[in-house]
Amino acid sequence: xxxxxxxxxxxxxxxxxxxxxxxxxxxxxxxxxxxxxxxxxxxxxxxxxxxxxxxxxxxxxxxxxxxxxxxxxxxxxxxxxxxxxxxxxxxxxxxxxxxxxxxxxxxxxxxxxxxxxxxxxxxxxxxxxxxxxxxxxxxxxxxxxxxxxxxxxxxxxxxxxxxxxxxxxxxxxxxxxxxxxxxxxxxxxxxxxxxxxxxxxxxxxxxxxxxxxxxxxxxxxxxxxxxxxxxxxxxxxxxxxxxxxxxxxxxxxxxxxxxxxxxxxxxxxxxxxxxxxxxxxxxxxx
Numbered sequence: 117x118x119x120x121x122x123x124x125x126x127x128x129x130x131x132x133x134x135x136x137x138x139x140x141x142x143x144x145x146x147x148x149x150x151x152x153x154x155x156x157x158x159x160x161x162x163x164x165x166x167x168x169x170x171x172x173x174x175x176x177x178x179x180x181x182x183x184x185x186x187x188x189x190x191x192x193x194x195x196x197x198x199x200x201x202x203x204x205x206x207x208x209x210x211x212x213x214x215x216x217x218x219x220x221x222x223x224x225x226x227x228x229x230x231x232x233x234x235x236x237x238x239x240x241x242x243x244x245x246x247x248x249x250x251x252x253x254x255x256x257x258x259x260x261x262x263x264x265x266x267x268x269x270x271x272x273x274x275x276x277x278x279x280x281x282x283x284x285x286x287x288x289x290x291x292x293x294x295x296x297x298x299x300x301x302x303x304x305x306x307x308x309x310x311x312x313x314x315x316x317x318x319x320x321x322x323x324x325x326x327x328x329x330x331x332x333x334x335x336x337x338x339x340x341x342x343x344x345x346x347x348x349x350x351x352x353x354x355x356x357x358x359x360x361x362x363x364x365x366x367x368x369x370x371x372x373x374x375x376x377x378x379x380x381x382x383x384x385x386x387x388x389x390x391x392x393x394x395x396x397x398x399x400x401x402x
Contacts, residue, residue, distance in 0.1 A: 121173025123205050127173045129338045130192040131158055139191065145270035153191075162187040166222055177202075197306060201340040204309040213236050227252050231367065234375070239401055241378040241390065244367075245308035248317045249276040249300060252373070256397040257390070261378065264289050264353065276300055277320065281328040289359065301334040302341035309340065311372070348378065354396070355389040 132152035136142075141154055141162060153161075159169035164184060172180055172188070182187075185206055189199040227244060235242040235255045243262065244253040249266055250273040259266065265274040268283045277300045280286045280293070290296040306318055324331040348360045360363070360378045367373045380386035394401045 119205065119209050122309070122312075123175040123177050123209070124173055125284050125336075126201070126205065126338045127188075127192070127309075130194060130198065131155075134193055138193070143353065149178045158188070158191050161191040175209065177206040180206055180319065197302075197342045200342065201306055201309045204306075208309065208312050227373065228369075231373075231375075238377065239399075241393075243376050244373060245276070245376060246374075247311065247314070247372045248320055249303065250274070251276065254400050257394045257401070258378070259354070260354075260397050261350075261358075261391050262384055277304060277324060277331075288353075289350055291351055298334060298339070299341060299346075301331065301337075302339045303343045305335065305338065305343055306340040328332050341374075343374070352389065352393065355392045357386070359384070359386045360390075 132150065134152050136153060136157065139157065141161075151231060151358055155173060156166045159166040162169065162184070164187070169188075172184075177185075182203075185202055186199075189202055192198075194202060222359065231244060232253055235244060235253065235258070238255055241258040241261045242255050243258040245251055251262060252273050254262065262274070265276065265279050265287055266272075268274060268279050268285065280290065280297050280300050286296075287293050304317070304321065307314070311317065321335070325335060343364050345361070345363045348362050349357065350360075351357050358380065360380055362376055362378050365375045365377075366399055367375065378390075380390050391401050
């Protein structure tokens, strides 16, 4: 990615959504040429000069102190994930040791047998994924849960974003396909900010942008989200609708890899569906 443009577009999109009134400025009945806050208004509220903020918004975030970044995050009313993304973007253009571009294969081979043993020992559906949303591994119930993704991928690993945007079965698998797509794009955007040198991620984004206008439109919004916990609803072809809670745990040895587990409310129809899915794989859930 071109990081200066990435920073510019992110900051411009965030200040465009904040009105002067929302920022605590007095109402002035004038015709504004741009939506939201002006650069000068952001600068005043953040306690920096207009020239300095303009330089930051043009992509030169590398020298900004944490206090300045915090001030900008406060003025633009960034949530926790957006604030983390802002700091990631600043690190990406700051001074650092050169490193080799990470390849697709490097991330896939980082998965060890011990990680597979860990998820196999779990009594709930569990998968391993990376920042590109590749489904790298799963226990038996996790593989059954995402059987549609596995069957959709001509070559492994399957990818959640590629399935959601390019596979016609996604509309049946995800009851709220719009929300699912929005989340996936936001997670990819966050991953791109953390590691702009990931060649595999860049290739995936280029592929989805070329093949899906919907993806391109959503990508241009610059929304970000960390994949940590939340609610997942799917219509499984074998056991019906499953309303699940997921939790994401980063692996200490490689923060780009994470284990995601899925649970259902005890006694619910979704819990019964998970038990039925597990029984078909020879596993008994508690």
